[in-house]
Amino acid sequence: MSKGTLFDKVWDLHAVGTLPSGQTQLFIGLHLIHEVTSPQAFAMLRERGLKVLYPQRTVATVDHIVPTENQARPFSDILAEEMMQELEKNCKENGIRFYNVGSGNQGIVHVIAPEQGLTQPGMTVACGDSHTSTHGAFGAIAFGIGTSQVRDVLASQTLALSKLKVRRIEVNGDLNPGVYAKDVILHIIRQLGVKGGVGYAYEYAGTTFEKMSMEERMTVCNMSIEGGARCGYVNPDQVTFDYLKGRDFVPKGEEWEKAVSWWQSIASDGDAEYDDVVKIDAADIAPTVTWGITPGQGIGVDESIPVADSLPESDRALAQEAYKYMQLQPGNAIAGTKVDVCFIGSCTNGRISDLREAAKVAKGHKVANGVKAFVVPGSERVKVQAEAEGLDKIFLEAGFEWRGAGCSMCLAMNPDKLQGDQISASSSNRNFKGRQGSASGRTLLMSPAMVAAAALNGQVSDVRQILH
């Protein structure tokens, strides 16, 4: 059993009590909601005659269904419009703060909460969305929940949960040029597998994470769930405090000093005990691309698609399924794989630093003929910032489309979808069958810079060669 970790400290502080089942009733400090997983939860509350217990601790935005081209209301998709109206109604009736399209604060829920300083160290954060693990970058315990649990949080500000074990994943050393946070997490998932994290919280530690910016840490924590871990976190440090200072919901003045000292106190102790420790050398990480249908099927851009015989026996059936679905030949190099669509955005890689890195690659070049490439800022604030820096112009001149904020083609619940068996280079987080809106659509996950490189060459390319 872990002891003295941030996870233990935050868990203990938020434990309301032990339920008859033996589970912990855990207080949730920040509850985020969006249009997809909340309407049924509000309906359940109404059925039971319950009220929202702490309306000020829930914040709403709209992201999954928002069109990124024409955001005028009513939305042309009547189902999407109905979901919007339902969320607007539920927030109004229950006194919940709502960041609507056009407010200047709307965006992907996992982008807007950090950028406004809503997410802070030492909190418990829940949201009806598996990528809630993103918020762990601040040293929070943050995890995704289902709709019945959204109901539970609305009604009681608590959840019934069993405590997780803690695995410390230590990555040390400098990342090579052209290797980004996305490559680090894809590499970790490749090493530990997509179910390696089931039952665990991941603590990301070591000099590699210490040197990362907050946005890079968010990218890593975001994909903890792809490794099976419901939450992942980085201990708060000066990088965290520097990021938070001055943001909308962060304490000011004297309270700021108190906050920082409390935040420091909840970090894992030097002699903390872990259930498991894994060590990885940053120098071993290459720009990574997935070739299959789970995020664990990733390889370095200079490697070949593995042949089934080279894989552990338990992975072979899935590899066969992946070759067939992806229409890729084992033994072939992944570099050079032709792409149809290039998508830069999502809660994994739709922040300003992601757009800057992609723009560096795109600047002065042109998107290859026949490739559809588009950039979707993670929030309205990211969009404004990017435009202030002229990034939109760099992308537009290179032949990328420049869109409004939303989840877009990460999960294609909006008009942005693959068609037929199109293959995409995508900065998002899941390469599942059908994930990007077409039942036969194919997804190659990679960093935003690698997506930009793929767009320019019309094929999977090693971004290190362009950066040189």
Place this chain on the structure above:
Amino acid sequence: MSSEVKTISGTGIPLRGNDIDTDRIIPARFLRCVTFDGLGENVFTDDRASSNGQHPFDQPQYQNANLLVVNGNFGCGSSREHAPQAIARWGIQAILGESFAEIFFGNCVALGIPCVTASPDIVTQIQTTLEQNPDTPLHLDLENLELQVGETKYPVQMNEGAKQSFISGKWDSCAQLVNNTQDIQTTAAKLPYLAWS
């Protein structure tokens, strides 16, 4: 709202494959809804369309099955409760697998659908039995953590908290959680950050 779930009897449906994710269970386009009604008919819709009638959920011999038998890491991916809702609305009341993704497992508890695990050998053996004899009667006993398949009894596992929730009829956590308002307020009062904003 919650009733005791101690045993489930019926017949089984085998669904082979590791890492079957929630996008496959219910594709995102079906999440454009404000109720869970109607999800049952669309469960595994894209997988079924590409299987030309050979998907177990389309095969006539499994149409009355209520116990789903899957392999490893079932339900990985998105937190969408639409996934277990779709499975339940199709007619499934319990799931046996090698392992389950965590959020999916929790969502199933909240809906009163027990997910029990067994070793890969046992799971594969039961899948084979169900493929050869779809009418084999199944009886899941949660109190004794045992699954009877025809005449054979197999040990199954479930974490103690979830098991107790089912057999005591407390799997619907909402009622218990809202009853502890006093303790909730006491905990809230200890959290420094609640006073900041």
